[in-house]
Amino acid sequence: MQLVDELNRRHLAQQSGAVSSLKVGLKSEASGVAHVRRQFVHVHRDKAVHHGRRQVARELLWLYGPTGARIVSCVGGMDAARERRNLSHGAHIVVGTPGRLRDHLERGALDLSGLKVAILDEADEMLDMGFAEDLEAILAELPTARQTCLFSATLPPRIDAIAKSHLTDPALIRIDREAVKAGSTAKVRQVAYIVPRAHKMAALARVLDVEHPEAAIVFCRTRTEVDELTGTLIARGLRAEALHGGLNQDQRDRVMKKFRGGKVDLLIATDVAARGLDVQHVSHVVNYDVPSASEAYVHRIGRTGRAGRTGVAITFAEPREHRMLRNIEAATKQMIEVKPVPSVADLRAKRLE
Secondary structure, eight states: OOHHHHHHHHHHHHTOOSGGGOOOOBTTOSSOEEEEEOOOOOOOIIIIIHHHHHHHHHHHHHHHGGGTOOEEEEOTTSOHHHHHHHHHTOBSEEEEOHHHHHHHHHTTOOOOTTOOEEEEESHHHHHHTTOHHHHHHHHHTSOSSOEEEEOOSOOOHHHHHHHHHHOSSOOOOOOOOOOOOTTTTTTEEEEEEEOOGGGHHHHHHHHHHHHOOSSEEEEESSHHHHHHHHHHHHHTTOOEEEESTTSOHHHHHHHHHHHHTTSOSEEEEEHHHHTTOOOTTOOEEEESSOOSSHHHHHHHHTTSSOTTOOEEEEEEEOGGGHHHHHHHHHHHTOOOEEOOOOOHHHHHHHHHO
16 A cells, blocks of 8 residues: 555645644654654643644544554653554654654664655754754654655754755745734733832732733743742742643643633743643733743733633833833734733722722
8 A cells, every 4th residue: 555645645635734744654664754843841732742742643633544544642751651562563654752752763662764754843943942962863863765844933053054964955935924914912902011020020919919810821931930930829829830841741731621620720831831722711811021022922912812702911021121012012013001010009999899
């Protein structure tokens, strides 16, 4: 059976886009693809690895399942022994993270000698997260006769170096960034508070008391900040949980189950960990720090105001970051109302309503 040809025909028939075209062949099969995916934080890996792995595998099963293709996921934080057992039965498609794929290669559980297509997805993110050595080790094991596809949001020198080393006369396909349409965030009320860093935690607590969100996601820049802020909020009696790439898969699953089930009101997360989250009841999004790019801001506030609901986006900016707010306004074509931090009198009045 010419399985790869059949997979390709089904892919073309479905016209399902780039993510669904991950054709992979490994172990005992003579043809297929190795899909190397970065290790996300979603939730961190809820989108990153947890969500991303399951989403990719689910799409592949929908696309190629009827052909009898065997699809194996290899992801850090999951049961490696089970993955090795699955690989031992042969696989036409493998979806994996760099570290785990390299581990299976070194243990002899993964044979790439018959591979036809290798796909590096979000290569820039993989390099930023420290997977350069793992990627090089995997690429060194690939057969010379193969197709290699590299997807990257940016093309820094490191990505260019990988392309020159591992791709032969590649075609560069550049997709322009979609412009943000005026009014696209109209259902989200956007507010900013100018607060010195030393007073940011107190300001956040006061704003949460006044807003009383049904469920909120608070975005921080780093894992350390996520952990510190989560601990402080819990100490204040709030139901908060942390979500970042330092959590293993079971921990992320438990956090998201609590948040979706209403047992946690505040999800404190990094951008990567919260990428792709789809929780309908999120009423508020809080930027504990001003995002460095307007695209990140739009992505963050897109977690609220879903399914026809209204939402609130709150941003805490230090005095020196005031201009960054203006840049975001210009890019999103939406006004961000700058307000003073609520006073004790404001809180009392709110409670009397």
